[in-house]
Amino acid sequence: MAEVSFTDRELDVMAVLWERGPSTVSEVRQYLDDPLAYTTVLTVLRTLEAKGYVSHEEEGKAHRYTPLVARDRAGKTALGQVLGKIFGGSREMLLANLVRERGIDAAELRRLRRVLDERLGKGDK
Amino acid sequence: MAEVSFTDRELDVMAVLWERGPSTVSEVRQYLDDPLAYTTVLTVLRTLEAKGYVSHEEEGKAHRYTPLVARDRAGKTALGQVLGKIFGGSREMLLANLVRERGIDAAELRRLRRVLDERLGKGDK
DNA sequence: GGTTTTCTGCTAAAGAACTAGTAGAACCAG
DNA sequence: CTGGTTCTACTAGTTCTTTAGCAGAAAACC
DSSP, X not given: OOOOOOOHHHHHHHHXXXXXXXXXXXXXXXXXXXXXXXXXXXXXXXXXXXXXXEEXXXXXXXXXXXXXXXXXXXXXXXXXXXXXXXXXXXXXHHHHHHHSSSSOOHHHXXXXXXXXXXXXXXXXX | OOOOOOOHHHHHHHXXXXXXXXXXXXXXXXXXXXXXXXXXXXXXXXXXXXXXXXXXXXXXXXXXXXEOSOHHHHHXXXXXXXXXXXXXXOHHHHHHHHHSXXXXXXXXXXXXXXXHHHHHHHHHO
16 A cells, blocks of 8 residues: 655656556557656556556557556555645545636535535435 | 746645645745755745746845735636546536545535536625 | 567667765865 | 854765657567
8 A cells, every 4th residue: 555656758658558457568659748768658557557556468569558546546655645645634625626716617516515415424324 | 817837846835825825935945845945945045936836035135925826716727627637627526525534624625616506696796 | 471560579769857076265163 | 353153155076857769579460
């Protein structure tokens, strides 16, 4: 349960793996927003592998890389940091920021409220 | 309205400035969790100043550093990144993570719900 | 079967981040 | 005053990040 943390570029790559599932270098490269050299993407994946955040298995000539850390775990670390260092530990402040002026409609707000309601329900058990 | 982003250490320092308000190098140093050399802290503050994120004015012999970017703005950038890259844009996933198993009691959940309700109210007008 | 493409392995270089030392000025205690 | 303390300015080393080239193997094309 160690802390999981990524550099910006590593996060870009992880985002692709989370979104698309196990992918080859070419596939990751294609789905990245920035145009990077093939070898650059490969290097990032190698770094991630060295850190134990992804693994790969052979698939024909190419390698297919699989994320070893779940979104949720990365999210927990990242959110914890944002919460602690920026919002001084105040979840309310964080939530207020999350829903402030970012094209968010009433339907979504209600969905968010349901998340809290479900959590409240569980607490009641 | 440019994007504001900090390195880990810079964020530690900004956190102190946000929490305590304008501070001298010694003060910042004292409130940091990690034991860093005086000059190290000074260097970080200089970097932040070079990036335009803090300013300083003389106060006797020492300098007092003031944050130029608000928590909120930094939070917006940071949250946006976490939201987009880790939670694939799903605020619900993010919120679920935020309230999951992190010593959070019913009272706090209700406070969070109120944040959403207030926002909903405003939307209705 | 030869040529082109695609892939990994190795290497590397520029820049940023992080840390801190040393020098010298300014201030303070007695 | 004199000696210690506190402060900034300048400098610098180590590591991490980011980017990518080149060589050679494998595959695919025709």
